[in-house]
Amino acid sequence: MKHIKIRTRTFLQGGIHPPENKSVTYEHSIENLPLPKKAIIPLSQHLGKPALPVVKKGDTVSEGQLIGKKDGNYSSHVHSSITGKVTDIGPYYTASNVKSNCIVIQLEGEIKRMNADKPDWSNLSREQILQRISEAGVVGMGGAAFPTDVKLNVPSDKKVDFFIVNGAECEPYLTCDYRLMMEKPEEIVEGIQIIKKLLNVKKVFFGVELNKRPALEHIAEHLREKDNIELIALKVKYPQGGEKQLIKAILNKEVPSGGLPFDVGAVVSNVATINAVRDAVLFQKPVIERVVTVTGRIVKNPGNYKIRIGTPLSDVIADTGLTEEPAKIILGGPMMGPSVVSLDTPVTKGTSGILFLSEKEEKRVRYNAYRSCIHCAKCLMVCPVSLNPCMLSLQGEFETYDQMTRYDIMDCIECGCCNYVCPSFRPIVQFIKLGKSFLKKKG
Amino acid sequence: MLKTSISPHIHSPQNIEYAMRNVLIAMVPALLASVYFFGVRALWLEIISILTAILAETLMQLLLRKPVTVSDGSAAITGLLVAFNMPPNIPFYVPVVATALGIIVVKQLFGGLGHNIFNPALVGRVFVMFAWLPEMTTWNVPLHPDWIRHFNLFHINLDSITSATPLAVNKLQGMSALVSQFGSKTQLYLQSFLGNTGGCIGETSELAILIGAFYLFSRKVIWPTVPFVYIITVAVLTALMGQDPLFHILSGGLFLGAFFMATDYVTTPMTLSGSLVYAVGLGLLTVILRLKSGLPEGVSFSILLMNGLTPLIDKLIRVRTYGKQSKRGRDHE
């Protein structure tokens, strides 16, 4: 602790501080959830094209076996999370509330335990490391699900000076990253070493919000002087976990409009992703499970659970229990996570939390009865990218989407701050998404 | 049955009702001050204005077949603001006409809350000002109040004498006449700050308005930028013009206008730099109208004029987006 300098930083423009509600699961250490009877594994758990299935109905697959092959640059491999038999390949509801192709596996047979020896990775070449990350199907686990091998494979003409570890976890309710930092600090530090070697960077920043102070101190104990990792305490502010805001907060640099973080010499990665990278490089372990915060006032046993990818929500509910019928189930945090329509919706690589809201909590948000904009300018004040959400929502309301480019609609990060503060309950982000899809279609 | 909606799934508790309720609470000190200084008649003026506003809003929304949103409290605020802008001895039909005009024409015919270009209460006030100029410019101060009669709920006629407002005295007879009227300069400042001068019922007590304003700041309903920049501009400009700046900011409707009317959400610019331009413009217009026009007071007119400029300010003054090199709007227009 003594040899680590901790500086408090944040980004200045915008941001909100909604009630954190992290105490529900703050002290619950990571536990394993029982294996699901049936895993519904979506072929599209990442940003790019869906993976191509390489198994047929009736095949027997083992845990960790490749079942979906990546298709194109921004795609990623998909692996079976349990041992069993493929019973169906077809469309099922996923987090985005549209049916997309999934592989359904019925649990059958033995489960192998992972090899516990700790191999040495220092002899691996850059290509080999990237190959292993790619083969394990690692994607960004903070929510965006950007394939990690693509992110870490920086083009040779770009120079990367900084690697930023994202431990901000700014979404209310979620504590999965916090628990990871508390329980696996060594693993995370090792993961950082791997990525440091891969990117050939000198300086690493590790940003953690101040409401997770124990994690900050815990990590500090596991750092050595020569690691050259600087811990940064961040003021609690949503959306600090967003790449652009984190870079602004830590480096005080702005990613150019339409650009990527390495345009300012930085690469940002989430702690859960770093943990997955370490498992992939050391043990060649594919992403078949992840830590998910199961939370909400109506959950009987809330906590941070290690859940297999593809576990349907109904299985999660059966294991954690609910005290009353949920009115709304959200995958991820309440600010950006989508609410689902079906209890068969599976947990995917990008699911950081499952939040159950009761009827009473659900009623507080009334987007269906939104009213006229009263120009209070609260949305302008909270917008972390200095947009004018008020004008954008008016343009969206009158369906004059062409006008929206004048207000830099494409720079919106859809964080939902404007929606959160709008006193008229206007669905501003929805208007912006509509405008974006219209403009993209128009080209 | 699972419900689904767009994210975010949590919401700030500060909705329209919250803001309007807090503005109404913040106006209570000024209301109490008006009753203290001008008797029960002031209370009746305020009650009648609020009732007119609520009635007009309900009727208009029923007539236009819109959802009746009178419970959000914005109509009551308009009514109370109109009453605050009335001289104490005004006939009761004047605030009724002003409120009804503000609500029906300026607010509802333009599309309801959020669509009005001008502040409804101020248009109402300016309308009746030109409609019944003699009534609107006769100022009364209570005559050695008999406290029992003063606070008797049915004693609606004010025992008073006609007296010019300090601003009018300053304009017509000069500062020295004003100082001799109050005894000393300190006394003038003190009585102006407390509210014991002639003027509209809600505007005289700067102390009461400040209490309400700080309540609003603490509740984060309004931001202090516009009011303070406005007041400072007036002080600086009056000082440059050789007038007494402290007297100018403590008299007339400057505080009421700055804290409760220039901060109206709907009719003020949205960006920070826009509000600075707006506030400086307000101060400039107020000083010009006070010192160089035929009228002793100019707060209402300057706020209305700047209301009219607000859409232009919002269009011209933009903030640089994150990650953009230049300010927006240039390359598209």
Next chain:
Amino acid sequence: MSRWNELTKGIIKENPIFFIMLGLCPTLAVSTKVIYGIGMGIAATFVLIGSNIFISLIRNFIPDKIRIPCYIVVIATFVTIVDYILNAYVQPLHKALGIYIPLIVVNCIILGRAEAYAGQNTVLNSILDAIGMGIGFTLAITLIALIREILGSGTITLQMLGYGWVWEVPVKPMTIMVLPPGALLTIGILMGIINHFKQKEK
């Protein structure tokens, strides 16, 4: 039937002020008393009928490129006639209407009807059109003047040269209604009401 239509269309369906929104300038300026409104209406109607007849008669001889100057010459002739007649026989009205009588020359209703109607139609139809439009204009300006006078002065004046009456209305006069803002407010609200009902019909 169609002739009847030519006559009546100007009164409500194509009322020059509320529907075509022409001739607003004199409407706003002189509608402070009912009698001024009627006087302005009659004067404009006379010019309108005269110019419509004349332009319709000579419409085939006017070269297309210089038709507007030709129309103006015709209209100006009739306006001068009206100006002199009013000055000679109805002095108070002439004084009250002032500059707005010569300005009838550029009144959009008259120029508009000449261009849009009389320039293309027969003499008889043009007369009917002019009468209809004139009545429509007179009615509209009188209605506005009625509202403004009642609210602004508390009277209804139908008196000229000692003939006619003046009624007192028990209203506390609002000075602003006889000032320009009152005219804009009145015409705006009237147009709003009319448009509200027009949209309902659709």
